[in-house]
Amino acid sequence: MTVRELRVSLGDRSYPILIGAGLLSRADPLARLARGRQVAVVTNDTVGELFERRLDEPLAGAAARISIRLPDGEAYKNWDTLDRVFERLIEARFDRRCLLVALGGGVIGDMTGFAAAVYQRGVDFVQVPTTLLAQVDSSVGGKTAINHRQGKNMIGAFHQPRLVLADVETLRTLPARELSAGLAEMIKHGAIADTGYLERLERDLAALRACDSAALADAILRSCEIKAEVVAADEREENVRALLNFGHTFGHAIEAGLGYGEWLHGEAVGAGMVMAADLSARVGLLDPADARRLRETIGAAGLPVAGPRWSFERYVELMSVDKKARQGTPEFVLLERLGKARVQRAPDDALRATLAACSG
Amino acid sequence: MTVRELRVSLGDRSYPILIGAGLLSRADPLARLARGRQVAVVTNDTVGELFERRLDEPLAGAAARISIRLPDGEAYKNWDTLDRVFERLIEARFDRRCLLVALGGGVIGDMTGFAAAVYQRGVDFVQVPTTLLAQVDSSVGGKTAINHRQGKNMIGAFHQPRLVLADVETLRTLPARELSAGLAEMIKHGAIADTGYLERLERDLAALRACDSAALADAILRSCEIKAEVVAADEREENVRALLNFGHTFGHAIEAGLGYGEWLHGEAVGAGMVMAADLSARVGLLDPADARRLRETIGAAGLPVAGPRWSFERYVELMSVDKKARQGTPEFVLLERLGKARVQRAPDDALRATLAACSG
Numbered sequence: 001m002t003v004r005e006l007r008v009s010l011g012d013r014s015y016p017i018l019i020g021a022g023l024l025s026r027a028d029p030l031a032r033l034a035r036g037r038q039v040a041v042v043t044n045d046t047v048g049e050l051f052e053r054r055l056d057e058p059l060a061g062a063a064a065r066i067s068i069r070l071p072d073g074e075a076y077k078n079w080d081t082l083d084r085v086f087e088r089l090i091e092a093r094f095d096r097r098c099l100l101v102a103l104g105g106g107v108i109g110d111m112t113g114f115a116a117a118v119y120q121r122g123v124d125f126v127q128v129p130t131t132l133l134a135q136v137d138s139s140v141g142g143k144t145a146i147n148h149r150q151g152k153n154m155i156g157a158f159h160q161p162r163l164v165l166a167d168v169e170t171l172r173t174l175p176a177r178e179l180s181a182g183l184a185e186m187i188k189h190g191a192i193a194d195t196g197y198l199e200r201l202e203r204d205l206a207a208l209r210a211c212d213s214a215a216l217a218d219a220i221l222r223s224c225e226i227k228a229e230v231v232a233a234d235e236r237e238e239n240v241r242a243l244l245n246f247g248h249t250f251g252h253a254i255e256a257g258l259g260y261g262e263w264l265h266g267e268a269v270g271a272g273m274v275m276a277a278d279l280s281a282r283v284g285l286l287d288p289a290d291a292r293r294l295r296e297t298i299g300a301a302g303l304p305v306a307g308p309r310w311s312f313e314r315y316v317e318l319m320s321v322d323k324k325a326r327q328g329t330p331e332f333v334l335l336e337r338l339g340k341a342r343v344q345r346a347p348d349d350a351l352r353a354t355l356a357a358c359s360g
Numbered sequence: 361m362t363v364r365e366l367r368v369s370l371g372d373r374s375y376p377i378l379i380g381a382g383l384l385s386r387a388d389p390l391a392r393l394a395r396g397r398q399v400a401v402v403t404n405d406t407v408g409e410l411f412e413r414r415l416d417e418p419l420a421g422a423a424a425r426i427s428i429r430l431p432d433g434e435a436y437k438n439w440d441t442l443d444r445v446f447e448r449l450i451e452a453r454f455d456r457r458c459l460l461v462a463l464g465g466g467v468i469g470d471m472t473g474f475a476a477a478v479y480q481r482g483v484d485f486v487q488v489p490t491t492l493l494a495q496v497d498s499s500v501g502g503k504t505a506i507n508h509r510q511g512k513n514m515i516g517a518f519h520q521p522r523l524v525l526a527d528v529e530t531l532r533t534l535p536a537r538e539l540s541a542g543l544a545e546m547i548k549h550g551a552i553a554d555t556g557y558l559e560r561l562e563r564d565l566a567a568l569r570a571c572d573s574a575a576l577a578d579a580i581l582r583s584c585e586i587k588a589e590v591v592a593a594d595e596r597e598e599n600v601r602a603l604l605n606f607g608h609t610f611g612h613a614i615e616a617g618l619g620y621g622e623w624l625h626g627e628a629v630g631a632g633m634v635m636a637a638d639l640s641a642r643v644g645l646l647d648p649a650d651a652r653r654l655r656e657t658i659g660a661a662g663l664p665v666a667g668p669r670w671s672f673e674r675y676v677e678l679m680s681v682d683k684k685a686r687q688g689t690p691e692f693v694l695l696e697r698l699g700k701a702r703v704q705r706a707p708d709d710a711l712r713a714t715l716a717a718c719s720g
Binding site for chain 1: 439443446447450451453474477478479480481482503504505508509510511513514515516517518596597680
């Protein structure tokens with residue numbers, strides 16, 4: 001199977017994304033980066049047992065190599081866990097020329113990326129995402145973060161990786177629920193930017209859920225392209241990058257209200273997109289038939305199509321601590337039509353109706 | 361007294377430094393930045409009581425204003441303290457368009473700057489340094505950091521302020537010991553880059569120690585210019601910026617070995633410069649007479665001219681965890697002559713002789 005390659009264009013912070021089956025054990029670009037350097041592979045027990053040995057070949061030329069195993073799950077994406085990474089790096093005398101390799105899903109990627117952003121004021125890192133969500137989402141854009149007790153991803157940095165290796169073989173061991181969570185972000189990319197891609201996803205949904213390598217690699221490539229274009233236009237999320245938050249204002253509220261880790265991020269985004277599309281129709285932007293179509297696609301991907309049954313006030317409270325809120329008032333990414341999104345506020349009565357229609 | 365102004369040139373991260381007496385209460389550039397934004401003044405009790413009210417005028421147009429008081433001292437420059445800043449910002453619903461104002465010395469500046477670098481992946485901040493050390497050192501260059509249990513400034517970021525206000529009136533209440541600590545960095549600037557400036561400092565030492573406003577403002581301006589030139593040439597410390605670490609490899613070892621806060625940073629750098637100059641002479645670079653002259657100037661500035669009496673092994677152990685160490689082996693900034701520095705390793709026997717001659 002051929003390796004698909006994409007370059008994220010960010011001036012002197014540009015980097016390649018390689019997508020293919022069986023990439024890990026024969027990754028020349030990783031070997032070139034690692035040669036002669038101190039390398040730390042940051043992973044968790046589950047992913048480490050499955051895939052860490054595959055990095056032996058590309059990391060053979062490293063000057064030193066350590067493995068850092070973190071506890072698994074969004075609940076551990078906090079300072080205490082990060083502090084263990086720093087402790088290990090300092091103990092092993094890793095200097096500012098070291099290289100961190102994030103081997104795992106979004107939590108590992110976010111934490112390793114943030115560790116790399118702030119260890120000794122910034123060191124290089126490589127993303128080796130092993131979940132579908134991480135391959136299409138966190139691998140592009142350089143957003144890194146940890147959670148604060150009072151809010152998700154509140155503390156973080158923009159820090160671009162030097163290289164991303166997306167090996168679709170690692171997805172074969174992924175639980176179906178996590179595969180669906182990845183599909184949520186891919187459906188999002190279609191919904192905000194490319195109806196042709198959305199149609200392709202609808203058509204290939206069965207092949208994707210069955211982990212067909214070629215279908216996955218093609219779709220991951222298109223998702224990464226869409227995200228890379230948006231990020232290249234707006235690295236620090238001052239305008240268009242906000243469109244990638246389609247479904248996320250509701251999604252983050254759901255995650256925060258249930259407690260992080262109860263629903264997968266992609267599941268919350270799935271329900272959040274149903275809500276955002278419903279709201280888009282209620283404010284007169286999106287054709288209600290298209291809102292229903294998106295709801296069906298999200299359901300067919302194995303994702304929830306409604307949020308928890310909470311009061312209007314509860315949702316508003318949860319949404320107002322979201323980072324995207326401007327001084328406390330939540331904004332939404334809404335669809336003008338399938339394939340085109342915009343940011344705007346919504347009247348309370350429309351929001352109230354959406355929450356009543358799409359929760360419980 | 362006229363306001364001196366200097367621009368730090370870093371492309372779209374360029375910013376002005378204003379230096380003068382009584383600047384705080386009539387700072388138009390701060391008023392322009394603060395207008396309509398959520399503003400948090402981060403300070404400690406001592407400095408806050410003395411100067412925070414002076415910001416009432418420039419911050420009058422802010423959309424919201426909170427005051428965050430941190431415990432004083434290097435020992436608190438850690439994650440636990442930073443976490444309190446985040447807690448307050450999140451509680452007050454500060455969004456990513458907010459502005460942090462660091463009112464205080466280097467510890468407040470480092471922590472506020474790092475908080476600004478990572479809160480919501482980066483917000484704006486302004487430096488209002490109230491110690492001489494902070495006015496000539498941390499106000500230029502964008503280095504921000506906190507300490508880790510196992511090493512000073514191990515966790516941080518490069519994050520440039522939008523504006524620096526150096527009001528020399530705030531130095532009148534500064535203990536003599538802290539004024540001397542600031543002089544250490546100024547002597548360093550002369551030693552590595554400008555003998556004319558070093559001579560001027562030697563000549564004006566009495567006026568500077570007596571807090572003469574004009575002498576201080578002139579010297580602060582020259583120090584900031586030297587540092588700004590070096591930083592503009594090498595923002596992320598990949599080469600020449602390392603020269604600013606003259607005296608710091610020894611200095612950091614002294615601070616780490618004694619426990620942070622025992623000696624002031626500038627005091628450790630004072631003794632560290634004596635050691636680095638001695639080592640420069642021993643490896644055949646610097647004229648021994650110039651090493652003695654620098655030692656005398658450092659002593660006349662009220663700074664220690666020797667480090668604690670520890671074994672060679674203890675010093676080497678302490679120095680090898682310093683960030684500037686390349687994979688464990690310490691490098692030194694040495695003087696070729698007064699006014700010119702370079703980075704290199706030194707043979708163990710020369711280092712041993714320097715430590716014997718300059719400690720205890």
